[in-house]
Amino acid sequence: MTDLIQPESEFELVFLGCGTSTGVPMIGCECEVCRSLDPRNQRTRPSVLVRTPRGNILIDTSPEMRLQILRERPGPVHAIIYTHGHADHLFGLDDSRLFARALGGKPVPVYCEAEVEALIRNVFSYAFVDETKRFPSGGVPRLTLHNIEPYQPFDVIGYEVIPMRLDHGKFKVLGFRFGDLAYCTDVSRIPDESIAQLQNLDVLILDSLRFEKHPTHFSLSESLAMIEKLQPRRAFLTHLSHSFDYQAVSATLPPNVQLAHDGLRVIWSGMKTNLITDISSMDPEIKNHAENNPSTVA
Secondary structure, three states: OOOOOOOOOOOEEEEEEOEOOOOEOOOOOOOOOOOOOOHHHOEOOOEEEEEEOOEEEEEOOOOOHHHHHHHHOOOOOOEEEOOOOOHHHHOOHHHHHHHHHHOOOOOEEEEEOHHHHHHHHHHOHHHHOHHHHOOOOOOOOOEEEEEOOOOOOEEEOOEEEEEEEEEEOOEEEEEEEEOOEEEEOOOOEOOHHHHHHOOOOOEEEEEOOOOOOOOOOOOHHHHHHHHHHHOOOEEEEEOEOOOOOHHHHHOOOOOOEEEOOOOOEEEOOOOOEOOOOOHHHOOHHHHHHHHHOHHHOO
């Protein structure tokens, strides 16, 4: 059996995918980027994995989620958080049906807005009927859905996560702050209240679709202007289209800004533990890890 890939630090973010909704290469396109042999130009749909001492937190379930998880081999996924319910962020959820096996058959906690919960219950309705709930673990997704709201911090496996509102054209989506790292994909405008939540960052991950202006995503110039405004120590651009050749565009970016690529790993200082989390109520695997690593438990 292939060994799991261990994180380089206690807190690590892995780009499972950094592409736009079509992926790169794009079906039917023969441009230089779509024909490129540089693996950094081969972009699956957008998702990241936050790796912590207490477990793995998956942000969105892209259509390639199964392949992304198999590629990175991170071990069990302990929770899922959704930015929004568009197909490129949601439609890999069926493959989460195997996650529960690693959690002893217990449902995977899912954190999302009420609108996204309604989509999940509609698109994956078979996972919520009495008949399939009796299926052996691995037959259908086993999920426990929790609603979250912008600017209301919530607990995920013992860590505090702060959701913030982002505008994605006419759609309302969420970005998230994990300690001094923030993940803001699919954004065309950041409201002032969210700007206030994005100060003093070590790492900012930000949407940047293409060179030209777009109605629902930041362009490269808009992304760079926002990075200049927020002044994070480091910034990584994601949700990238085939407009961007990795090597050519990278050569034009400021020293603290980098294009993401699938498989890129980012280390940062970590997340705030939730002081009210009772270790006795944790998933057994997470509880065992926490008890053996007391410095990570508040």
